[in-house]
Amino acid sequence: MAHFNRHPITPWILLAPQLLIVAVFFFWPAYQAIEQAFYVEDAFGLSREFTGLSNFVSVLSEPEYLTTLWTTTYFSFAVAFGAMALALGLAVLADRVLRGAHAYKTLLIWPYAVAPAVAGVLWLFLFDPTLGILPELLSAIGIDWNHKLNGDQAMLLVVLASIWKQMSYNFVFFLAGLQAIPKSLLEAAAMDRAGPWRRFWTITFPLLSPTSFFLLVMNVVYAFFETFGTIDATTQGGPAGSTRTLVYKVYEDGFVGQDLGSSAAQSVLLMVIVGVLTLIQFKYVEKKVQY
Amino acid sequence: MRYNRPGLDIASHALLIVGCALFFLPVWIAFSASTHEMGDLYSNVAPVWIGEAGLDNYRQLLADPVSSLGADVMTLLFNSMLMALGIAIGKIIISVLAAYAIVFFEFRFRKLCFWLIFITLMLPVEVRILPTFKVVADLNMLDSYAGLILPLIASATATFLLRQFYLTIPAELVEAARIDGAGPWRFLKDILLPLSKTNIAALFVIMFIYGWNQYLWPLLITTDADYLTIVVSLKRMLTTGDGLVPWQDVTATTLLAMGPPVLVILFMQRYFIKGLVDSEK
């Protein structure tokens, strides 16, 4: 790469704003989170004591934490698979039709712009036990809907709202991936007498696997972190913690419960999870370069 | 060859139309509800057609303070707009400069700076929320626009995207400019920025939506209604204790909350898709 090599000061002037903001609002808090995780603070925040790994031990031995970990995993994969399957189906259809593909794209991408919290409210209204249309329809087939009491129903509500929002993201990538598959490959398969169904599973789907893998990671990250708004606006983690995710628990313990050490330890554990996900994604990027 | 199946084509169109309609359904139901009076609404299940109140609820919300919020929705929209623009423009400015330094300059600790900036990609704000809150409190930035905006700028996504783009600019272009007597600032202004126009537009779309849709952070640091954003306000409107939820107001506010980012996506679709797909690389 060509460089300006005789300007020793200029790059620092250019970097200063970003470095300053990153230092104050990223490194300083991140450092504090890590440090805090190794201390126990008294109720008034007056004194604290170094306790090594005990915060982590108590977090990990807390049954509630493990339940939350399980809920989060379950929730994430439900959202990821739902949003991806739906997006793939619609993308395949949109790629198939020659006319109107662009219009369908426009009609399907806008939910990306909707805030997770807003998506939550829209679905909350659809499922409102007194006013909602869906409980009315469900009662016709004998299902009694009340997500305020029923944990599984609450989970379904946040999963649906999250899928609804995330689908458009996946759709954009799947459609781009489909359009990048050389048409000659599919034509060759058609000459080999493979029908549309067979062509999809033997050619299209394997060629989409890098995209699918990338999306899986992105969807899991989305479900882990960005759905906070959806959950807080609809179920607040309830009923009885049935929709409480790890991020929601950090918030609850830290801001509502004021248990700083535990909250910090949970933050650090989350950092580890994100780190692992990012590493997986880097591996994927490397692979894709070879591919 | 693969297109000569009219039956399959019609089925595809039908399924796509049903899909689009289903995605639109929650919005339509919300819109119908927002055009009814509260009493009207609670007399039956949510309506599927426009009511007699028309846009009265919207007019009222925008003009008069909402009792559960202490501010009118116009103020909320203004706050959200300010936060979204602040985040988008702020991120773009610091990223354009930082990526420029990292790609086009030769200086000591370049690698270190690169890593310091890009490690921020790994930790979303949700993970370090509590200590960030403390820092912002220590800096006396609770209930302020700076407090809303600055911590959300502290991530390198935009810097990373711009870096990727800068790396595709041929080295000879920089060299030609140097021979033509352009120093670093002139190169930035005359060559690099004009060439980055579409990338910056794409970033703007992505960052504007990101900023507008923030929830947890504004929820934590704003207690004063003057700094409340529209996305955060929804939960407060829903929290009525034992009273009935004023769904006609909630749905109207919901639609107002999704309006600006959806419009941005629809009108800048080309840039949006570019921004989204670029961020994959």
Add this chain to the structure above:
Amino acid sequence: MATLALKQLKKQYPNGYKALHGIDLAFGEGELIVIVGPSGCGKSTLLRTLAGLEDISEGDLEINGKRVNELEPAERDIAMVFQNYALYPHMSVFDNMAYGLKNRRTPKDEIQQRVSEAAELLGLTELLDRRPKQLSGGQRQRVAMGRAIVRKPQVFLFDEPLSNLDAKLRVQMRLEIRRLQKRLKVTSVYVTHDQTEAMTLADRLVVMNGGHVEQFGTPMALYDQPASQFVAGFIGSPAMNFLSATQAQTGLALPCGATIALQGEGLATGAELTLGIRPEHLQVLGAADALPAGAAELEARIELVEPLGADTLAYCRLQGQSEPLVVRLDGEHAVAEEQTLRLAILPARAHLFGADGKRLATREQATAAIE
């Protein structure tokens, strides 16, 4: 117009790689100097240090007798034409040419005048409002040259400017560059890996290899008296044939059994060396022709014939030699594959190279000694 002098110029990259190992060259006013060599030989690095795009690690660079090592590219009064043209994609042809002048705060009407002059000279007048994207390769090339010309610099630098053009356009632009340079009389340094381009353009030629200058001289001097086996193989097309040879009592013994009345100066009997003979210098003998005095006689079987029209190239197999021997024949000379040619290497046409690849002084043996 300017003179250029390079004195023990060295370039070492921060990672320790040495690209230039002490280059000493001096170019005169208005000369067109071509630097040629295989990729990685340091020719582009050399050009970039002249431009000021790379820092000089050691040694001096002088333009008109003034040391310019520390000057920014823009302060050296040079202009450069890049391989990929490096036109500013968002600017019109006019703005591309005017940008350097604007940065130098040249008055507006002078910019206008200089650009239109250059456009006239290059036939770009009609294209001044276009963007680079809307131009053909040859037109872009011209704009890149126009950008250099309008500045009226002391020195032009060309970095493989024709390598992105197709063969026909390349020949045409080559002539155009030559004509332009003669007309403007600006000292020019031109880098290429194409030896034909180098031969046809250069007033003087620099052949580089591995960060060293192998030879510096006029094209014909390099052709007639290559200083090393490398230069001999690089200059001339098709390339010179090399045969291994052994210094014998009375001349040189070739592996095919022939001897030639020629010896490397100062070599002991039995020393190994390389004999070079250009394809166009192999003499074809008829069956009845007598062998010229002192010449080596070769029997070569033709494996492949390449008719080029004016000439025909015959690739022959020679006993004791793995590389094919290339012979350039007159186009009218009818030859067929599988045919055997009787060839003669005349001592006056042969080049000798020592084990170190350097040219050896030769000593022709008295022809009587062989008979």
